[in-house]
Amino acid sequence: MFVKAPSVGTFVFRGLAMCFTTWILSLVVACDGGGTSGTGGSPLGSGVPPTPVGQGPAVQLALTVQPANAVAGNVFGTQPRVELRNASGQLVASDSSTVVNVAITSGTGAAGAVLSGVANVTANSGAVQFAGLGLDLAAAGYSLTFSATGLSSAVSAVFTVAAASGGGTFNPAAPGLIPADRRITWSAGIPGGIPSRTTIFANVKNAPYNAQGNGVADDTSAIQSAINACPANQVVYMPAGTYKITSTIHIKSNVTLRGAGPTATSLKWLGSASMILEIRDNAYEDGVFYNTSPYNLTGGYTKGSTSITTASNNWNVGDVLLIDQKSDGNLVVAGGTSGPATWCGRENGDRCMGQLVKILTRSATSITFEPPLYANYTASLMPQGILVKGITSNAGFEDFAVTNDADARDSMWWFGGYRCWMKNIDMKGSRRRHLWMLHDLQCEIRGCTFHDGTGNYGPDRTYGIFLGNMITASMVEDNIFYNMHVPIAFEGGAAGNVVSYNYITKVKYSDPEWAQPAIVEHGPHPMMNLIEGNCCGSKIIGDMYWGSASHNTYFRNRVYQATPTGLNYGTWLVDFYIWHKYENIVGNVLGTPGYETEYEENCTPYAYYGGKIVYKLGYANNSGSTAGSDPMIAATMIRHGNYDTVTSGVTWDPSIAVQQMPPSLTYAQKPAWMGANAWPAYGPDVAGSLTSKIPAQLRYEAMGSP
Numbered sequence: 001m002f003v004k005a006p007s008v009g010t011f012v013f014r015g016l017a018m019c020f021t022t023w024i025l026s027l028v029v030a031c032d033g034g035g036t037s038g039t040g041g042s043p044l045g046s047g048v049p050p051t052p053v054g055q056g057p058a059v060q061l062a063l064t065v066q067p068a069n070a071v072a073g074n075v076f077g078t079q080p081r082v083e084l085r086n087a088s089g090q091l092v093a094s095d096s097s098t099v100v101n102v103a104i105t106s107g108t109g110a111a112g113a114v115l116s117g118v119a120n121v122t123a124n125s126g127a128v129q130f131a132g133l134g135l136d137l138a139a140a141g142y143s144l145t146f147s148a149t150g151l152s153s154a155v156s157a158v159f160t161v162a163a164a165s166g167g168g169t170f171n172p173a174a175p176g177l178i179p180a181d182r183r184i185t186w187s188a189g190i191p192g193g194i195p196s197r198t199t200i201f202a203n204v205k206n207a208p209y210n211a212q213g214n215g216v217a218d219d220t221s222a223i224q225s226a227i228n229a230c231p232a233n234q235v236v237y238m239p240a241g242t243y244k245i246t247s248t249i250h251i252k253s254n255v256t257l258r259g260a261g262p263t264a265t266s267l268k269w270l271g272s273a274s275m276i277l278e279i280r281d282n283a284y285e286d287g288v289f290y291n292t293s294p295y296n297l298t299g300g301y302t303k304g305s306t307s308i309t310t311a312s313n314n315w316n317v318g319d320v321l322l323i324d325q326k327s328d329g330n331l332v333v334a335g336g337t338s339g340p341a342t343w344c345g346r347e348n349g350d351r352c353m354g355q356l357v358k359i360l361t362r363s364a365t366s367i368t369f370e371p372p373l374y375a376n377y378t379a380s381l382m383p384q385g386i387l388v389k390g391i392t393s394n395a396g397f398e399d400f401a402v403t404n405d406a407d408a409r410d411s412m413w414w415f416g417g418y419r420c421w422m423k424n425i426d427m428k429g430s431r432r433r434h435l436w437m438l439h440d441l442q443c444e445i446r447g448c449t450f451h452d453g454t455g456n457y458g459p460d461r462t463y464g465i466f467l468g469n470m471i472t473a474s475m476v477e478d479n480i481f482y483n484m485h486v487p488i489a490f491e492g493g494a495a496g497n498v499v500s501y502n503y504i505t506k507v508k509y510s511d512p513e514w515a516q517p518a519i520v521e522h523g524p525h526p527m528m529n530l531i532e533g534n535c536c537g538s539k540i541i542g543d544m545y546w547g548s549a550s551h552n553t554y555f556r557n558r559v560y561q562a563t564p565t566g567l568n569y570g571t572w573l574v575d576f577y578i579w580h581k582y583e584n585i586v587g588n589v590l591g592t593p594g595y596e597t598e599y600e601e602n603c604t605p606y607a608y609y610g611g612k613i614v615y616k617l618g619y620a621n622n623s624g625s626t627a628g629s630d631p632m633i634a635a636t637m638i639r640h641g642n643y644d645t646v647t648s649g650v651t652w653d654p655s656i657a658v659q660q661m662p663p664s665l666t667y668a669q670k671p672a673w674m675g676a677n678a679w680p681a682y683g684p685d686v687a688g689s690l691t692s693k694i695p696a697q698l699r700y701e702a703m704g705s706p
Contacts, residue, residue, distance in 0.1 A: 054090025213241020259400025537562025
C-alpha cells in the first residue's frame with residue numbers, strides 16, 4: 001500500500017508540488033503589443049521566414065513547419081509550427097489566447113497509432129510551436145490535422161514514421177499502472193537513434209597525421225590534429241592498432257571518432273592528466289556558472305509544460321538551459337549523513353532539483369522548449385533558468401577500446417554534451433569513474449563494456465557511469481558492467497533518463513564481506529528516471545550519504561546477488577534509506593531461490609550481520625540501528641507486481657486495480673536489437689524470468705564471462 005497525495009493528482013511537501021494532468025497547457029505572456037521580438041524578424045525567433053503582420057481576427061491556421069524526421073517511439077526530429085492568420089493570409093500577432101489542437105488525420109498511418117506529446121498548445125504572438133510530438137507505430141502515409149475553434153484547419157503533408165532503433169516513449173497501454181503524478185513520458189537518448197556517418201575524413205595512419213598504432217610511438221598529436229581538422233558530420237578513423245595516448249583527447253561538435261572494433265583498435269593511456277577522453281568545450285563553466293546570470297521564471301513552470309515566461313531574457317533559439325529551483329528541505333534535501341552536497345547544484349548545492357531544456361522558439365519574455373518539464377516548480381523556491389555555455393553537440397565515440405594503464409583519475413568526461421554518444425566502446429581500468437557526465441542532454445551510451453578498476457575498489461573508486469548534475473533525457477542501454485564497485489550512479493538532479501537492458505555482474509568492494517549496489521541513487525535530487533529491463537547482479541539502492549531522490553521507476557528488472565559467496569553485510573536487495581520518497585518498484589523479479597530469508601525490514605531492528613532481506617526501507621544508517629528512520633519511505637513507495645523468492649509469489653498493491661503490465665515503459669514495440677530473445681525479458685508474467693537472458697548478458701558469456 002502506498003500513501004496517496006493529499007489531494008487528487010497532487011502531493012505537496014513544504015511548498016513543492018508535483019502534479020500531472022496528462023499534459024499541461026502553460027500560457028505564455030507575449031511582449032506588449034504582440035511585437036516581433038526574437039531573431040530573424042520572426043515573432044518567436046524561430047528562424048521561420050516572417051509572415052506579414054496584420055489585424056485580426058484570425059480565421060485560418062497555416063502550417064509553416066511540417067513534421068519530419070519521424071521514428072516510431074521517438075519525438076519528431078522536426079516539430080510542427082502553426083500560425084494564426086487573417087483572411088488576407090497575414091499573421092495575427094495579437095492573438096495569444098487561441099488553443100490549437102493536433103491529431104492524427106483520420107484514416108492515415110497505422111491503425112491504432114497513438115500521438116504522444118502536448119496536443120493542445122496556446123498561441124503565443126499568433127504562432128504555436130509544438131514540442132514533444134511523436135508516433136508509436138512505424139508506417140507510411142501519416143498526416144496530422146491542426147484545428148482551433150472557429151478557424152479553418154491545416155493538414156500536414158503526408159509523411160512516414162520509420163521503425164525504431166533507439167529510445168522510445170511511454171507505452172500508452174499502461175494507464176493506471178503507475179499514477180500519472182509519479183511518472184513522465186520517457187523519451188530518452190538521441191531522437192531517431194545514433195547517427196550513422198559514412199564519410200571518412202581521415203585515416204589517422206595516413207599523411208599528414210601519420211599515427212603509428214604500434215603502442216610505442218606517441219599518437220596523441222596525430223589523433224587530436226585529425227579531430228581538429230575534421231569537417232562537420234564526418235569521421236576520424238583509427239584502423240586496427242594500439243595507439244599510445246599521453247594527453248587528453250578532446251572531441252568537437254559533429255565529429256565521430258571511430259575505430260575498427262574494440263578487439264582491434266585500442267587507446268593505451270600512458271599520460272598524467274585527469275582524464276583520457278573528453279567532451280568539454282572551453283566555454284563550459286564546470287557547473288559553477290561563474291560568468292552567467294540566471295533569469296527568474298514568472299510563469300509556465302508546471303509539469304508537462306513546454307513554455308515558460310520571464311520578465312526578460314537574452315537567450316537564443318538553440319540554447320541549452322538549466323531550469324532549477326531551491327531545495328524545500330523536505331522532499332528535496334540537499335545533503336545527507338555525510339554532510340551538504342555542495343557540488344550537486346548551483347548555490348552550493350541548494351539548487352539540486354531541475355533539468356535541461358533546449359530552446360525551440362524565443363521572445364523577449366518567453367520561450368518554448370523540449371523536453372517538457374518533469375515536475376512542478378514553486379514560486380517561493382525561486383525557479384530560474386540559466387544558460388549552459390560551451391555545449392558540444394552531435395559528437396560520438398565508436399568501435400574501440402580504452403585501457404587506463406597510467407591510473408588516470410577518470411577515463412572520460414562528458415561535460416555539456418547535447419545528443420552525443422558512445423557505441424561499442426570497451427573501457428578497462430577505472431580509478432574513479434569510467435564516464436563522468438555533467439549537464440548533458442539527450443545523450444546515449446549503447447552497446448559498450450565497462451570493467452575493472454586500477455586497483456582500489458573502496459569509497460568513490462571504480463565507478464562505471466556517473467550520471468551527475470542535471471543529466472537529462474539521456475539513455476544508458478544494452479551495456480555490460482563487470483568487476484566494478486558502483487556500475488551506475490545517479491546524482492545531482494539527473495532527470496528523465498532511461499537506464500535499460502544492461503547486464504551488471506561481479507560487483508566488487510575493498511571489503512569483500514560487503515555487498516555493493518548495481519545501481520544507486522547517490523546524491524540530491526535524481527527524479528523521474530526509468531530503470532527498466534536490467535539484469536542487476538547486486539542490489540538497487542537509494543543511499544543516505546548526500547541527500548534525496550524521488551519519483552524514480554524500477555520496472556521489469558532482475559535483481560539478485562550474482563556473487564554471494566563471502567557476503568555478510570549489505571545483502572538487502574531493494575535498499576532505500578531516508579529521503580527517498582515516492583519510488584516505484586513495479587514488475588521486478590527479486591532474489592535467488594534459497595538465499596534471501598526475509599521479505600521486509602521497515603524501520604525495525606534487523607540482522608546487520610548476515611541479514612538477507614528483499615526490502616530494507618527507511619533507515620538512516622547501515623549499522624542496524626533504527627535511529628532517525630522514516631516510515632514514509634515504505635509508505636510512499638509503490639510495490640506492485642513484483643515476484644520475490646522469499647514468498648515465491650507476486651505481491652500486488654491493493655490500491656492499484658491494474659495488474660496487466662506492458663512489455664516496456666519506453667518502447668511501444670519490441671526493439672530490433674533484442675533479436676530472438678524473450679520480450680519482455682523479466683516480470684511476474686514472464687515464464688523463466690529467474691534465468692532469462694538479455695542480449696548484453698549473452699555477449700558477456702560469449703566473451704568467456706571474464
